[in-house]
Amino acid sequence: MSRPDATIAAEAQRILGRLGVARDRFEAGTLAVWSPITGEPIGRVVETAAVAVPEAIARAHAAFLRWRLVPAPRRGELVRLLGEELRAEKQALGRLVTLEVGKVVSEGLGEVQEMIDICDFAVGLSRQLHGLVLPSERPDHKLTEQWHPAGVVGIISAFNFPVAVWSWNAALALVCGDPLVWKPSEKAPLTALAVDALMRRAAARFGDDAPDGLATVLIGGQEVGEALVDDPRVPVVSATGSTRMGRAVGERLARRFAKPILELGGNNASIVTPSADLDLTLRAVAFAAMGTAGQRCTTLRRLMVHDDVYETLVGRLVAVYRTISVGSPVAGDALVGPLIDGTAFAAMGKALDAARAAGGTVHGGERVDVNGAASFYVRPALVEMPGQVGPVAEETFAPILYVLRYRDLEQAIALQNGVPQGLSSSIFGNDLREVERYLSAAGSDCGIANVNMGPSGAEIGGAFGGEKETGGGRESGSDAWRGYMRRQTNAINYGRTLPLAQGVTFEV
Numbered sequence: 001m002s003r004p005d006a007t008i009a010a011e012a013q014r015i016l017g018r019l020g021v022a023r024d025r026f027e028a029g030t031l032a033v034w035s036p037i038t039g040e041p042i043g044r045v046v047e048t049a050a051v052a053v054p055e056a057i058a059r060a061h062a063a064f065l066r067w068r069l070v071p072a073p074r075r076g077e078l079v080r081l082l083g084e085e086l087r088a089e090k091q092a093l094g095r096l097v098t099l100e101v102g103k104v105v106s107e108g109l110g111e112v113q114e115m116i117d118i119c120d121f122a123v124g125l126s127r128q129l130h131g132l133v134l135p136s137e138r139p140d141h142k143l144t145e146q147w148h149p150a151g152v153v154g155i156i157s158a159f160n161f162p163v164a165v166w167s168w169n170a171a172l173a174l175v176c177g178d179p180l181v182w183k184p185s186e187k188a189p190l191t192a193l194a195v196d197a198l199m200r201r202a203a204a205r206f207g208d209d210a211p212d213g214l215a216t217v218l219i220g221g222q223e224v225g226e227a228l229v230d231d232p233r234v235p236v237v238s239a240t241g242s243t244r245m246g247r248a249v250g251e252r253l254a255r256r257f258a259k260p261i262l263e264l265g266g267n268n269a270s271i272v273t274p275s276a277d278l279d280l281t282l283r284a285v286a287f288a289a290m291g292t293a294g295q296r297c298t299t300l301r302r303l304m305v306h307d308d309v310y311e312t313l314v315g316r317l318v319a320v321y322r323t324i325s326v327g328s329p330v331a332g333d334a335l336v337g338p339l340i341d342g343t344a345f346a347a348m349g350k351a352l353d354a355a356r357a358a359g360g361t362v363h364g365g366e367r368v369d370v371n372g373a374a375s376f377y378v379r380p381a382l383v384e385m386p387g388q389v390g391p392v393a394e395e396t397f398a399p400i401l402y403v404l405r406y407r408d409l410e411q412a413i414a415l416q417n418g419v420p421q422g423l424s425s426s427i428f429g430n431d432l433r434e435v436e437r438y439l440s441a442a443g444s445d446c447g448i449a450n451v452n453m454g455p456s457g458a459e460i461g462g463a464f465g466g467e468k469e470t471g472g473g474r475e476s477g478s479d480a481w482r483g484y485m486r487r488q489t490n491a492i493n494y495g496r497t498l499p500l501a502q503g504v505t506f507e508v
C-alpha cells in the first residue's frame with residue numbers, strides 16, 4: 001500500500017471544501033463514490049430525484065428567456081471569468097480528477113488545462129457568431145442567414161473525462177446563449193460538484209445578468225439521464241459515452257426531433273508505413289495506447305504495421321510494454337494508473353481470452369497488485385493478431401493494443417475502416433504519396449485523421465468527434481458552435497414591388 005486509505009478520502013474532501021462545495025452534498029447522500037486508486041469510498045453524494053429533473057429544466061428554461069437577450073460578447077465575459085476560476089484552481093481540480101478517476105497527475109492537470117483552453121476559445125468566439133449574406137435572385141432583396149440561441153442544452157458525460165467534456169459543451173453553449181443542465185457520470189460526481197462550485201463563483205462575480213438556473217448539475221444514473229433526454233424544453237442534448245448509451249439516447253431524441261450531439265465509443269487505429277520514423281512512432285504509440293490506462297475514447301486500440309518494419313517496431317514495443325511503470329497516481333511517477341473499477345478489469349480479461357481464442361499472442365495484460373484487492377491495476381497488453389478477428393472490432397475500454405501486419409496501404413486502410421466505429425486515426429510515414437492518400441477521400445473514414453502522431457490528445461481548436469457508431473457529433477473548436485444555435489434564413493424585400501422567387505406570378 002502506497003498510502004493509508006483515509007488519506008485519499010480526506011484529501012478529496014479537503015479539496016471539495018476549498019472549492020466551496022457544501023459538505024452535505026458529498027457526505028450524506030445515497031450515491032457512493034470510490035477512488036480507483038485504492039478502491040476506498042471517498043464520498044456519498046446526494047442524488048437528484050427523477051421528479052426533480054423537470055423543475056430544474058423549468059428553471060433552466062426561464063434562464064434561457066433572459067440569457068438569450070444578453071449580448072453575446074457580454075456572455076463571453078462570464079466564460080472569461082469561468083476560465084479565471086479554473087486557472088486559479090487548476091491544481092486543486094486537477095488533483096480531484098486524479099483522486100476520483102485515477103488519472104496520473106499530469107493528465108488530471110491536462111484535463112483542467114483543456115477546460116481553460118476552451119474558455120479562452122469561447123471568449124473570442126462570443127464576438128464571432130457570424131451569419132452569412134447571400135445573393136438574392138430578386139431585385140431589391142437581401143438574403144441572409146443568422147444564428148440564434150437554441151435553448152437549454154443537456155449534457156451527459158462519461159467518467160473518463162469527468163470535467164473537460166462538460167467544458168467543451170458549456171463554454172460554447174454559454175456564449176451561444178444557452179443554459180446548461182449537466183448529468184455527469186455516476187462514477188465521477190465529485191468533480192462535477194467541484195466544477196459547479198467554480199461556475200457559481202464565476203456567475204457571482206459576473207452579476208445579475210447571469211440568471212438563476214443558468215447552469216445546473218443533476219446527480220444520478222440512467223433514469224436521471226432519460227428524464228433530461230425526454231424533456232421537450234431541451235432542444236439540444238450532447239451525450240458522451242458508450243455506443244450502447246448513444247443508441248438509446250439518439251433514438252429517444254429522434255422521437256421528439258431534438259438535436260443530438262453524440263460523442264460515443266472509438267476503436268482507433270494507426271498505420272505504420274515503411275517510411276515511418278520508428279523512434280517517434282514508438283513514443284507516440286506508447287502514449288496513445290497506454291496513456292490514461294487505455295481509458296480515452298481516442299485511445300489507440302489497433303496498430304497496422306507494414307511487414308518491412310514489423311519485427312523492429314513490435315519487438316521494441318513489446319519491451320516497452322514489459323517495463324512501463326504501472327502504479328498509484330498519488331505515489332511516485334507511474335505512467336499507467338488504475339482501471340476505473342472491477343467491471344473494466346473483467347471486460348479486459350474477457351477480451352484477452354477472446355483474442356487468444358482467435359489466435360492472438362498476448363504480451364502483458366496481467367493484474368498488478370498496487371493497492372490491494374479493491375483496486376484494479378493492470379500491465380497494458382499488446383496482442384499480436386493474425387487478422388481483424390475476435391474482439392478486435394469492438395471497443396474494450398482498457399489498455400489493449402491489437403497489432404496486425406499488412407503489405408499494401410490499401411489493405412491497411414481497409415482494415416482500419418473495417419470496424420463500426422469512426423472516431424480517430426493516424427498514419428506514421430514520410431512518403432508524401434502514402435500520407436496524402438490516407439488523408440484523401442479514399443483514406444481514413446474517421447472524424448480525426450492525424451499524421452506522425454497517435455490518434456489521442458486532440459487540441460481544442462479543431463472540431464472533435466467521429467463518424468459511424470461514434471455518433472457524428474462535433475464539439476469544441478472550428479464551427480462546432482453551430483450545434484448549439486438555431487439557424488434562421490431571412491429574405492428581406494426593400495423594394496416597392498413583390499417579385500416572387502422562381503418567376504412565379506400570382507396577381508390578385
Ligand code: NAD
Pocket residue numbers: 156157158159160161183184185186220221222224225226229240241242243244245246248249262263264265266296297298395397423465470
Ligand atoms: P457510459 O455509456 O456507461 O455512460 C456515459 C453516461 O451516459 C453516464 O453519465 C451514464 O449515466 C449515462 N447513461 C447511460 N445510459 C443512459 C441512458 N440510457 N440514457 C441517458 N443516459 C445514460 O460510458 P462510460 O463508461 O462512462 O464511458 C466510457 C465510454 O465513453 C467509452 O465508450 C468511450 O469511448 C466513450 N467516450 C466517448 C467520448 C467521445 O468524445 N467520443 C469521450 C469520452 C468517452
